[in-house]
Amino acid sequence: MNELDKKLTAFFISDGTGITVEMLGHSLLAQFDQVIPEKVTIPFIDSPQSAKNAVKRINSAYIRDGHRPIILSTLVDPKIAGIMQEANALYLDCFQIFIKKIESELDLNASHISGRSHAAQNTDYSKRIDAINYALLCDDGQGSKHLDNADVILIGVSRCGKTPTCLFLALQYGIRAANYPLIPEDFEEQSLPKTLRNFKDKLFGLTILPDRLHRIRQERRPNSEYASIENCKHEVRSAEALIEKEKIPLIDTTTRSIEEVSTVIRQRPQLKTKLMN
Amino acid sequence: MNELDKKLTAFFISDGTGITVEMLGHSLLAQFDQVIPEKVTIPFIDSPQSAKNAVKRINSAYIRDGHRPIILSTLVDPKIAGIMQEANALYLDCFQIFIKKIESELDLNASHISGRSHAAQNTDYSKRIDAINYALLCDDGQGSKHLDNADVILIGVSRCGKTPTCLFLALQYGIRAANYPLIPEDFEEQSLPKTLRNFKDKLFGLTILPDRLHRIRQERRPNSEYASIENCKHEVRSAEALIEKEKIPLIDTTTRSIEEVSTVIRQRPQLKTKLMN
Secondary structure (H helix, E strand, O other), rough: OOOOOOOOOOEEEOOOOHHHHHHHHHHOOOOOOOOOEEEEEOOOOHHHHHHHHHHHHHHHHHHOOOOEEEEOOOOOOOHHHHHHHHOOOEEEHHHHHHHHHHHHOOOOOOOOOOOOOOOOOOOOHHHHHHHHHHHHHHHOOOOOOHHHHEEEEEEEEEOOOHHHHHHHHHHHHHHEEEEEEOOEHHHHHHHOOHHHHHHHHHEEEOOHHHHHHHHHHHOOOOOOOOOHHHHHHHHHHHHHHHHHHOOOOOOOOOOOOEEEEHHHOOOOOHHHHHOOO | OOOOOOEEEEEEOOOOOOOHHHHHHHHHHHOOOOOOOEEEOOOOOOOHHHHHHHHHHHHHHHHHHOOEEEEEOOOOOOOOOOOOOOOOEEEEEHHHHHHHHHHHOOOOOOOOOOOOOOOOOOHHHHHHHHHHHHHHHHHOOOOEEEEOOOOOOEEEEOOOOOHHHHHHHHHHHHOEEEEEEOOHHHHHHHOOOOHHHHHHHEEEEEEOOOOHHHHHHHHHHHOOOOOOOHHHHHHHHHHHHHHOOOOOOOOEEEOHHHHHHHHHHHOOOOHHHHOOO
């Protein structure tokens, strides 16, 4: 396909939510910057009828686009996968090929039952819900008396990315993450807020470039002292000095995504055993 | 491997956060219920040196376990992937094989640059942060005056799963999801809270089995009227009747994960264009 103006549709097909295949598909297609295909996720393909309907949609896209679509699939049931493969498309199977190789490695058969990797009502599920409630309870310095239950406590200046990171750690991994803002009083004293001093091994510092912090705060409180570039510079410099002085690990969120920041935090030894299911 | 007591380690290797390959790996290994391998995610393998260190860890696991480990990898750089393949393990490549097939389908070369699929500072990133702030602002019936900015408004009885779902929709997809509790006053009047009446096309109902709601509320407020099974039955029945009467779509969260509930909600036509990046 050298005519790059040709339209192309990518379908992400799953018997579950499709989140895994969608993430894999986005990474794969990001490798082809020149082509921007339309991306369609079709979740819950868990019956022959739903597979047949999906095949119809895919074949329509072929006719509409003038180029056969790309299918990425994580279907577990070989029968349903077989139906999908009848579509007029490039079919990329992201499940069966690996299952076969693992089967022969382990000398075991896979169950081939559509597993629900996010299934509710298991221990991990309750742990995640519990962690979300915890993150909300202990957001922005609230819930101080619950800090002994924290797996990790994020500290840093206001609006440096603490809350989204805590919520992500909770939702994705069931990690109980509290967050506590560093404020001008802490900088004047050049010491940690009293509440935090007993939990030094749980602390993780976030920081951010003053320019970016300024832009974020401007949106929230335009032209305030709080948002001014001078104040942002002062707060960031003071927070970094304090965090370094206390020998607390520190990560700059400026050019990192929530996922990247969370992954760095998760490398802490005490969090490593906390695995997503 | 018929001796099922043999230990086996699975490594999930990525040049980024490893979240995608970890999710894929968990789904794949869930197919082998009999064997419970130890799972280790090694993120940020983005240099020959970090790859060599990972190979060492993997080879140590081989010696320790007495069975070669399984590697699942989404490495983009063929050179770094080449180093990983030297490990004494079953190497399952979840990236290159698909890239090659897409390259030949599109008659284009992939960039082979480690893409950061969660990269910060792009539009989607700001949209997600914005959506998280929105979900927090409009949680539990707060922020009524901002409801016209909602993409979706979840309604249902207290503790049926609205908040985690809103946060997931925000974090994963940048969807602005508000939530609004249905309370006894609404049931008496058998009508929607006034605030919601102008936004009927944005509403989505969540419900839950009374038994499970009772257990969840018991943990929060043990032996309260609020948590009593009779009250839970009454609230759920009334909420379902109201939601049905108003012809609002409804989903039962009892046996569904946050991901599954979010995926169903995302099928609403007005949300379909909101894609994760």
